Amino acid sequence: MSSQKPTYAIIGGGIAGLTLGIALNKRNINVVIYEAAAHFGEIGAGVAFTANAIEAMKICDPGVYEAFQHVATHNQWESKKNVWFDFLDGMKMDQDSGHQEDLFSISSPVGMNGVHRAAFLDEMVKLVEDQHLAHFGKRLIDCEETEDGKILMKFKDGTTATADALIGCDGIKSVIRHKIAGSDSPAAEYVYTHKYAYRGLIDMDDAVAAIGEERAKNAVMWLGTGRHVLTFPVNKGATMNLVAFCTTEKDWPDYTKSTLPAHREEALKDFEGFGPNVMKLLEMVKPELDIWGIFNLEHELEAYNKGKFVVVGDAGHATSPHHGSGAGFCIEDAAIMATILADPSVTGSPGTIEAAFEAYNTERKVRTQWLVQHSRRQGNLYEYLGEVGRDFNKIEQEITANNFYIEGTDVHGLCSKAIETLQQEIRKIN
Ligand SMILES: Cc1cc2nc3c(=O)[nH]c(=O)nc-3n(C[C@H](O)[C@H](O)[C@H](O)COP(=O)(O)OP(=O)(O)OC[C@H]3O[C@@H](n4cnc5c(N)ncnc54)[C@H](O)[C@@H]3O)c2cc1C
Structure with missing residues (x-):
């Protein structure tokens, strides 16, 4: 296995893949995005971001935050x-x-903080368009670790590519989640x-x-x-x-x-x-x-990582949108993964990438799974379904408490904690 600077392949260039790609690229980490579509694109109309997501944008790269600021729309009064x-x-x-x-x-x-999805994406793409960071028309159909410790990727167009590790940002229908969970696991299915x-x-x-x-x-x-x-x-x-x-x-x-x-x-x-x-x-x-x-993704993955494979964003924790935080948590994921992979201990020498992905899993699993579970309940609160019914005081209290969990978290603190966990994982291999 190589002890040279590792190259990471990101599969999928949605909000998770693109923000992570930018965050790694700006940290001088070798990264390539493989996107199935012919170009970057977001479907749907608006998306809103909460305070934690905005903080995470700044950590990914000030350019991501500026891109957001350029298109963000606030309440008009x-x-x-x-x-x-x-x-x-x-x-x-x-x-x-x-x-x-x-x-x-x-x-x-x-x-x-509402943005038009396509407008936000257009602004973010400007941060990487000159750098040949992404390959388009590359739908991953299979991937495996080869004897030399590299990851071999096979695409639908018949081409292949290799990398030192693979980060699945391929959304709710993720191929990499299937690989990690095992295709017959309920966690593989949406x-x-x-x-x-x-x-x-x-x-x-x-x-x-x-x-x-x-x-x-x-x-x-x-x-x-x-x-x-x-x-x-x-x-x-x-x-x-x-x-x-x-x-x-x-x-x-x-x-x-x-x-x-x-x-x-x-x-x-x-x-x-x-x-x-x-x-x-x-x-x-x-x-x-x-x-x-x-x-x-109702059935929780046992872990977001397996060896040199990991899922980030909706690929690991696609949620219903009732907290308006799915994309925000994708950006938190990107901030934390980039912080971990930029640590000097993640050299690419044996075990360090696996340790990095293990630390990511430890730090992201609980918070992101909380979102998936609570979002379903919040959707029902908005519709008077369940035991709370039309008790508006209770609805207000519950939404306030949930928003505090989402927005009241210090994302810098999450990154520092992730580095501590990484160091523990690295100590295990030394
Ligand atoms: C109605 C609705 C409203 C929402 N509102 C909000 C909101 O207000 N705030 C918020 O924070 N979140 C919101 N969300 C959630 C948010 O949209 C998602 O969490 C977020 O867009 C997921 O981003 P992602 O990059 O993980 O996945 P995706 O956006 O699904 O991107 C995955 C990318 O991977 C590519 N891909 C897939 N498979 C492959 C493959 N095999 N090979 C190569 N490429 C592949 C796809 O083409 C795509 O570009 C909402 C969701 C919905 C449905």
Whole structure:
């Protein structure tokens, strides 16, 4: 085995793979991203980030944070700059005045930070585009460790490549998770949460005309029985991002597809019983839409690593989106993995990469699995499902406590702890 500087292969260039690729590249670590698609691209409309994710961006590289700052959109009213979401009963509204009282409001040190996914990605790509960091059209179909300790990767286009270790950032359908878990393990499979979502972007002027400035220009969570809607501004306030969730007993018809075509009329029918504000917004989304199945990794992996293989981001802990933190935790993962791999003890000499991945697993497993489990429950709280029902005090308390766990964590502290754990692992091999 080589004691030269190791080369890491990242499989997948979504938010996890790209932020990790940038973080490693900026630390002068050899890294190559292999992405199945023809170019970097994000599907879906908006994504929001919490304080911990923003801190993690700075650790990955100041350029990632600047890219985010360039496109981040906050609540548009100064009085709401520290509001994460105002929570409303979406099924209630005074029909005459059109007024809708807040049930409660959840604040955050950084307020709401929405970005248009494609715009954020475009900004991040600028950080690496001149450096031939990524190979496109490379769908990994198999990988194995060879006798010389290298990892051999086989791609669908018939080509192969080698690296010293392989980091799977290949999302919820991860090939590398299958490799780590074993294909017959339940942990290899993703599971439908029995929720689906309509996602749309609405011109902000139209949204303001329909539901008034306060609700349109600031983030709102519209709660309701078996359904909920969230809206927040993106594109520096020019656009409203809308996600409308429904719970269903029916199974998802085709697990090979994450989305299915739908029509606006279906969304309007699904949200019958909601107040006029929600209905007016749904009337404004484009007529042909997609329904997104909400899947997660319900069965926990025993470990995120096995030898020189490791999974990062959704590949290890894909969650339902009800904490709005899946992507944020991908960026935390990237910050911690980059910190570990940049440590001088990870030389590539025998056992050091395995020790690094072991330390990553130890430090990431509990927190990320917490998110997967709590997110499912939070989705149900938004829809009055379960024992809490419409007890809004309890709903508020639980969301506040969960947000504190997510945002109140010192990401620098997580990185320092990861280095301590790495040193313990390194001592075991010396
Ligand atoms: C409706 C919805 C709303 C959400 N809202 C938020 C939010 O507000 N805030 C938040 O933090 N998170 C949110 N999330 C979660 C967030 O979108 C994900 O956690 C995040 O995008 C996952 O990033 P990733 O890079 O791990 O995986 P992915 O984005 O899935 O990227 C995986 C990449 O790997 C590539 N790939 C896959 N297989 C292979 C292969 N075999 N070979 C090579 N390449 C491969 C894919 O092409 C893709 O580019 C939301 C999710 C949903 C569904």
